[in-house]
Amino acid sequence: MIRFYHVSKIYKERNYALQDVTVTIHPREFCFITGPSGAGKSTFLKLALGEEIPTSGQVLVTGRNLQSIKSSEFPYFRRKIGTVFQDFRLITTRTIYENITILLKLQGYSNNEMRKRAFDTLRLVGLQSKMESFPEELSGGEQQRVAIARALISKPNLLLADEPTGNLDPELAHEIMRIFQEVNASGTTVVVATHDKSLIAAFGARVIVLQKGKLVDAGE
Numbered sequence: 001m002i003r004f005y006h007v008s009k010i011y012k013e014r015n016y017a018l019q020d021v022t023v024t025i026h027p028r029e030f031c032f033i034t035g036p037s038g039a040g041k042s043t044f045l046k047l048a049l050g051e052e053i054p055t056s057g058q059v060l061v062t063g064r065n066l067q068s069i070k071s072s073e074f075p076y077f078r079r080k081i082g083t084v085f086q087d088f089r090l091i092t093t094r095t096i097y098e099n100i101t102i103l104l105k106l107q108g109y110s111n112n113e114m115r116k117r118a119f120d121t122l123r124l125v126g127l128q129s130k131m132e133s134f135p136e137e138l139s140g141g142e143q144q145r146v147a148i149a150r151a152l153i154s155k156p157n158l159l160l161a162d163e164p165t166g167n168l169d170p171e172l173a174h175e176i177m178r179i180f181q182e183v184n185a186s187g188t189t190v191v192v193a194t195h196d197k198s199l200i201a202a203f204g205a206r207v208i209v210l211q212k213g214k215l216v217d218a219g220e
């Protein structure tokens with residue numbers, strides 16, 4: 001699903017954000033990427049998303065070499081990848097329903113299909129009653145769950161989450177991980193970057209460890 005082959009990333013001269021990382025994440029896998037702040041976790045996810053390009057090496061995602069994807073093809077490539085970031089930014093002037101269906105609307109889905117998907121996805125995160133609420137009417141944890149629903153409503157093959165529980169108390173963090181496990185059980189590959197050791201300890205998944213840009217444990 002994701003294959004990094006001798007991938008290095010340098011943002012600024014001689015400063016490796018990632019250094020010669022070779023690792024494979026298989027379809028349907030659930031794995032964590034961990035390591036201290038600055039280890040390269042976010043860089044790893046940005047490279048997998050094609051938001052950053054490697055300084056050297058190859059990044060393959062869903063069988064495609066990202067360097068070979070034309071910019072016009074990129075939106076299609078991205079459709080089947082869900083993302084959840086710590087800074088989840090919902091649109092404050094739009095309802096939860098509108099927030100999570102924006103991309104479907106752009107893709108021309110019917111109102112009926114969007115309603116159905118919104119209901120099913122919000123039910124998965126326990127927020128089906130909040131469809132017509134506005135973001136500011138929800139707690140931080142609820143807003144984060146909306147961000148997860150927004151990522152899942154497109155039925156992604158791959159879910160990339162960067163510190164998705166960073167703002168949340170431990171109980172909510174665990175709840176979100178349980179949602180991710182459910183999503184994973186239904187066939188989605190899930191990759192969660194986190195520096196939270198207790199979160200990782202609570203879930204028996206593969207752990208990829210980065211340190212100062214180097215892969216120190218592939219978790220295999």
Ligand SMILES: Nc1ncnc2c1ncn2[C@@H]1O[C@H](COP(=O)(O)OP(=O)(O)O)[C@@H](O)[C@H]1O
Pocket residue numbers: 011012016017035036037038039040041042043044
């Ligand atoms: N856009 C950027 N420009 C310059 N340096 C960056 C940029 N993004 C990240 N870095 C540097 O790359 C290294 C890895 O960062 P990052 O991938 O964000 O690590 P993590 O997510 O594990 O905290 C850090 O030294 C960071 O300062």
Ligand SMILES: [Mg+2]
Pocket residue numbers: 041042043162
């Ligand atoms: Mg980070």
